[in-house]
Amino acid sequence: MTTTPTEASPPAAPATSTASPLTRVLGALSAVGVVLVGWLGLVASPPDVVQQDSVRLIYVHVPAVTWMYVAVFLCAFASFMWLRKRTDGWDVLAASAAEIATVLTGLGLITGAVWGRPTWGVYWVWDARLTSTAILFVLLLGYQALRRYPAEPQARSRMAAVLGLLLALGRRSGNRFVRWPFVAFIEFIRSTPLLVQLFFAQAYVRASDSLTWSPITILVVVLGIHYATYCSEAYRAGINSVPPGQWEAATALNLGPTTKWLRVILPQAIPNVLPSLGNFLVAAFKDAPLGFIVGVPELLFFANTVRGSDFRPTEPYILAGVGFLLVSIPAAWAVRRLERKIAYERT
């Protein structure tokens, strides 16, 4: 960045890029290299015997994904170093690495899908690797959004949400094209019965050839998503409940984002959220017997089995009920204790 001081001799602007003469040369060389290698891979190389021309995508896809992992790791490392050293260079490095990772992840997902269609016959399967890559992509976009937040009151809420849950991030995004899908998703999940979602997931898994989830996986995933949408709203409400004056005091004291969130906002937001989270915990636990209908051998299932073999209708169910109480009452009690411990005198 060039800074020509104009009036009142302002100080040199702090570094906002990793650029140096050396990196510019390297960048130019890389650009030439990318064009050259791209030409070799996409045009000059012969088609594959089996995959024909679509093999060429591999020459883009594999390096993209490989370097995506390198960039993500670099971003994580630089973020960690920044937290320790607080020197601008690490922050800039993390930002640069994240940008590269975002582009490469997008490229990897697209080329993978285009390549998958002729090779596997499908664009996409929801297996662990693809799904986690998609989630990584969304996380990286979220990270980019976060880095660009303007320090204004509205933006806080946007920041806020990330710390709770990724879902809440999108929910509060200023960009409605980001926000809308999240809102729609959260509202859809919250407004349809858990039972229906379970049946749907089970039917979907049965009909799918690629998805081989066990009943317990289905139960965990559906319960997890269902309650995550509730939790995201609870976090959002908790963060919004921190009075504006607290945010302003943090600004007036020139606190950085990390200090502001970890020391000022979250310690006040979390006690507000705890009662709801505790309720969700107990409610999610009580909803577990729904696993019965998708074939998870949980407590109710055993009670049913015992009834079938011993022909005693009531005792097994009473015992099952006692079993639930044995867990949920201490859980509720523990949450209440935690609330009390974390509570503070309000002004």
Place this chain on the structure above:
Amino acid sequence: MSAPETTATDRDISAKGAAAVRMRGVDKAFGPNKVLAELDLDVEPGERVVIIGPSGSGKTTILRVIMTLERPDAGTIQVGGRHLYHQPHGNGLKPASEKHIRSVRSDIGMVFQHFNLFPHMTALENIMLAPVKVHGKSRDEARARGMELLDSVGLAHAANQTPGQLSGGQKQRVAIARSLANEPRVMLFDEVTSALDPELVGDVLEVLRRIAEEGKTTMMLVTHEMGFAREVADRVVMFDAGAVVEEGPPAQILDEPREERTRSFLGAVREH
């Protein structure tokens, strides 16, 4: 994020004769409501400026745009010679990065009408937070300085109490100490006695008087305490409808105002 404290050279550069605060053509509107209209205002280093005016006149907004709690719609603000919302770019200016704003903001502190202490921390922790986290001071150093500051506002005994256990006047004195711990060159006081019971106002004003006497800190105060304004201010600025009505030494503005609007405002205040 930024290096702990702006560098010594930064401070030296900005110290050379530049105005503590220089506002030029600052506009701010909330919806259709124009709160600041092309405001020009200069405050000299060490000067104590009291801003008076009817409520809703925008006087608090002046402080809030300087503290970066509101972003102006137009105009420039310089603090200690450095642009707050702009960075030099070629021969002109470009909008400043967050990092630049943060670096300039380290020269500014603000005390609020409603204290805004962090309720989950003790008085001492409130004061220590910024020195440790922003300026990279050791906890021992920050604690020692924090105790000194608490002592100077007469609250050394309350170091380990949380805001909930303190009276309004005590809270405000802790808030002032917390702001002082950052060693700002410019301190903004936004109706700091308005939320207090009358018998608690005196202690807070006493602390302000002491800061004024030290003369190191540039002070901008929005207040309804006319007696205090007369005693402490170098200059009183009468503000209404987003613009300066008149300004001058306290005796002139408070006793012989030229403008009708000032007269009627002072009349209304005195009746209470």
